[in-house]
Structures are given as C-alpha cells and as structure tokens.
Amino acid sequence: MWTTARTPIFDNHIHLRAEFQGVAAAKAFEQAGGTAMLLTHTPYDDVPIRRGDDFAVAYDKTLAMADAVRSTTSLQVFVALGPYPVEFLALREAIGPQPAMEAMRGGIDEAARHIAEGRAIAFGEIGRPHFPVAADAISACNDALEYAMRRARELGCAVVLHTEDPTPQTFAEFAEIASRAGLAADRIVKHHSTPLTRPEDTHGVVPSILAKEDLVKTALRGSPRFLLETDYIDDPRRPGAVLGPATVPRKTRAWLESGVLKEDEAWRIHKDLPERTYRIEFRE
Numbered sequence: 001m002w003t004t005a006r007t008p009i010f011d012n013h014i015h016l017r018a019e020f021q022g023v024a025a026a027k028a029f030e031q032a033g034g035t036a037m038l039l040t041h042t043p044y045d046d047v048p049i050r051r052g053d054d055f056a057v058a059y060d061k062t063l064a065m066a067d068a069v070r071s072t073t074s075l076q077v078f079v080a081l082g083p084y085p086v087e088f089l090a091l092r093e094a095i096g097p098q099p100a101m102e103a104m105r106g107g108i109d110e111a112a113r114h115i116a117e118g119r120a121i122a123f124g125e126i127g128r129p130h131f132p133v134a135a136d137a138i139s140a141c142n143d144a145l146e147y148a149m150r151r152a153r154e155l156g157c158a159v160v161l162h163t164e165d166p167t168p169q170t171f172a173e174f175a176e177i178a179s180r181a182g183l184a185a186d187r188i189v190k191h192h193s194t195p196l197t198r199p200e201d202t203h204g205v206v207p208s209i210l211a212k213e214d215l216v217k218t219a220l221r222g223s224p225r226f227l228l229e230t231d232y233i234d235d236p237r238r239p240g241a242v243l244g245p246a247t248v249p250r251k252t253r254a255w256l257e258s259g260v261l262k263e264d265e266a267w268r269i270h271k272d273l274p275e276r277t278y279r280i281e282f283r284e
C-alpha cells in the first residue's frame with residue numbers, strides 16, 4: 001500500500017537556510033510524508049563570492065544545514081554543491097572574465113572534493129543564467145559546465161542543471177556537452193524543467209518538474225521518467241515565489257487518490273529514477 005510509513009517520497013530540489021525556516025521546513029516535509037530530499041546549494045547573502053576559495057565557506061553552510069536536518073528528523077538528506085550560474089555574472093563584473101572563470105572552476109573543484117569524500121552526491125545547481133545574457137557569458141558558462149561534467153564523469157556522479165527553460169533542442173545541447181565530457185546523459189538532471197518527458201525530447205537527460213498538477217499531467221502523457229521538486233527557496237523576502245516544503249508529499253498523495261498518478265508511476269518517480277540517477281539507496 002502506498003500509505004505505509006516507509007514509502008519513499010523524494011523532493012529533488014529544495015533549499016533550506018538556517019536563518020529562516022531551515023529545519024522547521026524539513027519537518028513540515030517529513031510530517032506530510034516526505035522521506036528524502038536533495039538539498040541543493042545556492043548563494044548566501046552573508047557569504048559573498050569574490051574568488052574560488054570563498055565557495056568553501058558557502059558550501060560548509062549547506063553541509064551544516066544537511067547535518068542539522070539529519071540530526072532532528074528521520075529524513076535522508078542528500079546534497080548537491082556547485083557554483084550557482086548567476087553568481088558568475090556578478091563575478092565577471094567585479095574581477096573580470098578570466099579570474100571569474102577561474103573562480104567558477106575553483107567552486108567546481110571544491111564541490112568535487114566534497115563529492116569524492118561522500119558529503120555530497122552531485123554537482124548542482126550549475127549551468128547558465130535562466131534569463132537572456134550576452135553570448136560570451138553563455139559560452140563561458142557552457143565551458144564551466146563542460147568542466148564540471150568532466151569532473152562528474154571522473155567521480156561517477158550526477159550534475160543538476162540550472163538553465164533557461166528547456167526545449168527539445170536545449171536538451172539535445174545538454175546531451176551533446178555531456179557526450180563531449182564523456183558523461184552519460186542519464187546522469188544529467190534538468191532542474192525546473194518544462195514537462196517534456198518523451199525520449200525524443202529529453203535526449204536521455206532527466207527532467208525534474210515542479211510539483212504542479214498541470215505540469216505533472218502533461219509530463220505523464222510523455223512518460224513517468226521525471227523527478228518532482230518544489231524548488232523551495234526558504235527566503236522570507238520572496239514569499240510564494242516557489243512551492244512550500246510539504247508540496248511534493250501532499251500532492252503525490254492527492255494525485256494518487258484522484259487517479260492523476262498511478263502507483264507504479266509514483267514508484268518510478270520517487271524511488272527507481274532518483275536511485276538510478278544519483279546512485280543512491282533509499283532506506284526501506
């Protein structure tokens with residue numbers, strides 16, 4: 001039965017901040033039936049990035065947040081670390097294109113160290129800004145992305161992408177960058193994806209879709225090969241910007257009851273696909 005206590009419910013993209021809801025948001029997720037999450041790094045106002053070394057301090061905040069949740073809940077907390085693409089633009093302004101690129105690579109290398117030592121399972125969220133920027137900025141971001149994919153191949157880990165909303169052509173481009181880096185497309189996750197799920201549209205990349213009914217219905221018409229996320233940002237200055245932390249378990253249950261989602265589809269979304277994509281194992 002789906003309603004047993006240990007049924008996996010995975011939120012593939014969530015941000016928590018100790019100074020805001022933090023652990024309380026994780027508890028709300030757990031109380032609603034959530035069992036595992038990918039806690040994803042994003043920049044902190046109090047840790048400005050001026051060079052590569054600064055990423056270490058910022059990552060430590062995210063890793064400490066993960067530990068705080070583990071010690072106060074039964075949740076499985078997995079972590080993704082990496083230099084947020086929008087950060088690159090400010091860095092370029094501040095220190096120039098070449099030093100900014102070196103800083104981004106430094107941020108990738110620092111994330112790689114945590115992945116190699118088991119504290120994080122993926123690079124993320126990395127890629128390029130979600131809004132239009134100059135062509136040379138895009139190409140620099142693509143270079144940094146390819147570098148991260150090479151490191152991911154070496155480490156045997158996944159990469160979580162932050163980019164503009166993808167079309168089938170965008171997915172093809174991601175798969176091509178991955179193939180140049182020697183990384184399999186099924187280790188690439190497109191966070192905040194459009195609901196494209198047919199293999200001919202995704203080119204093997206794994207879409208991660210906001211837990212909204214219209215998106216999920218559209219996605220399921222293609223295939224149940226997608227992940228669910230809230231992209232909860234835990235920032236009181238942007239209330240309602242994204243879904244609340246309990247949304248994935250609540251909606252999953254509601255969709256199972258209303259028949260929007262079938263039980264075998266839910267198992268694929270919440271267990272098989274995340275376990276295979278990230279090479280992780282959910283506790284029974």
Ligand SMILES: [Zn+2]
Binds near residue numbers: 013015042125231
């Ligand atoms: Zn995010």
